[in-house]
Amino acid sequence: MSIKVRIPTPLQKLTNNNIEVECEGTNVRELIINLDKKYPGIKERIYDENNNLRRFINFFVNDKDIRFLQGDKTELKDGDELSIIPAIAGGAGLTEEQIERYSRQIILPEVGGKGQEKILNAKVLIIGCGGLGAPCAYYLAAAGVGKIGLVDSDKVELNNLQRQITHFMKDVGKHKTESTKEKLESINSDIKIVTYPLRVTSNNIMDIIKEYDIIVDGSDNFPTRYLVNDACVISKKPLSHAGILRFDGQITTIIPNFGPCYRCIFPDPPPVGMVPSCQEAGILGVVAGVLGVLQATEVLKYILGKGELLVGKLLVFNSLEMSFRKLNIQRSEECPVCGKNPTIKELIDYEQFCQVKS
Numbered sequence: 001m002s003i004k005v006r007i008p009t010p011l012q013k014l015t016n017n018n019i020e021v022e023c024e025g026t027n028v029r030e031l032i033i034n035l036d037k038k039y040p041g042i043k044e045r046i047y048d049e050n051n052n053l054r055r056f057i058n059f060f061v062n063d064k065d066i067r068f069l070q071g072d073k074t075e076l077k078d079g080d081e082l083s084i085i086p087a088i089a090g091g092a093g094l095t096e097e098q099i100e101r102y103s104r105q106i107i108l109p110e111v112g113g114k115g116q117e118k119i120l121n122a123k124v125l126i127i128g129c130g131g132l133g134a135p136c137a138y139y140l141a142a143a144g145v146g147k148i149g150l151v152d153s154d155k156v157e158l159n160n161l162q163r164q165i166t167h168f169m170k171d172v173g174k175h176k177t178e179s180t181k182e183k184l185e186s187i188n189s190d191i192k193i194v195t196y197p198l199r200v201t202s203n204n205i206m207d208i209i210k211e212y213d214i215i216v217d218g219s220d221n222f223p224t225r226y227l228v229n230d231a232c233v234i235s236k237k238p239l240s241h242a243g244i245l246r247f248d249g250q251i252t253t254i255i256p257n258f259g260p261c262y263r264c265i266f267p268d269p270p271p272v273g274m275v276p277s278c279q280e281a282g283i284l285g286v287v288a289g290v291l292g293v294l295q296a297t298e299v300l301k302y303i304l305g306k307g308e309l310l311v312g313k314l315l316v317f318n319s320l321e322m323s324f325r326k327l328n329i330q331r332s333e334e335c336p337v338c339g340k341n342p343t344i345k346e347l348i349d350y351e352q353f354c355q356v357k358s
């Protein structure tokens with residue numbers, strides 16, 4: 001005697017993704033007990049602690065609802081088909097594994113199942129897999145951001161390991177995008193990681209950013225910073241900007257045409273040599289971590305539509321004083337890219353721009 005059982009999506013994980021399984025039983029209860037022997041965990045999903053059928057699940061023998069037959073004592077005969085139909089909230093919904101994995105954030109009212117679905121559907125591009133990008137990517141992958149793009153043309157060097165936490169000793173010499181992808185996938189195989197082992201330029205950036213909802217700038221040089229800002233403003237993509245040096249960091253969130261952009265704050269780059277790079281002046285590893293994690297926080301808030309973003313604010317961090325100062329910044333009418341009469345309507349040569357200004 002064999003009964004066909006139609007398994008609903010939320011339970012398919014327990015039946016090795018089988019939509020339909022065969023099982024034996026003279027009535028529904030016996031069948032479910034036998035099913036649990038084959039696929040442990042099914043019974044507790046179907047029966048509550050008092051051994052009553054859970055009320056959000058309906059059962060049909062062939063096309064008849066067992067509530068109008070003999071409940072779980074409804075008899076079964078060879079060739080019958082039992083359909084298990086739980087209530088579903090609509091949409092793709094979360095799988096059991098996703099609910100478990102993200103339970104500590106789903107429990108937050110500001111996130112909940114809906115917010116988690118937003119995170120799973122979000123697409124975030126991280127430019128630079130270094131001191132800022134690595135911790136940022138790490139937390140976004142852990143939170144379940146569905147698609148993460150990683151841009152970096154560099155290979156891992158030994159001196160990166162002090163702060164770029166997605167690279168391990170065995171990765172020295174490997175592309176940073178590959179090394180980061182490997183780690184993110186081992187945290188969370190539920191998400192898609194796309195790598196771009198290249199340097200963004202005026203020629204390629206528009207094509208890359210158009211695939212994403214929000215961009216994280218974790219780059220380490222002025223030409224890239226101005227390029228990313230202008231590309232995001234022109235294509236109206238939100239941008240999380242952060243910079244770090246020695247014991248200090250600064251971060252702002254740019255929503256084009258809504259708050260100030262990077263050029264509203266810093267219209268011109270500093271002359272070459274005036275502001276040293278981390279390579280020249282050093283950086284305390286944890287400062288990169290603090291700022292990268294703040295960028296991930298801004299990204300998650302943006303995806304969820306919760307809280308106040310750092311739009312129109314420059315948050316300045318000093319680790320020696322352990323101070324955070326939030327400064328007001330404004331849109332500039334004179335801004336060459338988002339001002340009243342923008343002079344930059346398409347991308348320029350940023351290497352040249354940063355040289356000329358020196």
Ligand SMILES: [Zn+2]
Pocket residue numbers: 260261262263264265331332335336337338339
């Ligand atoms: Zn601007």
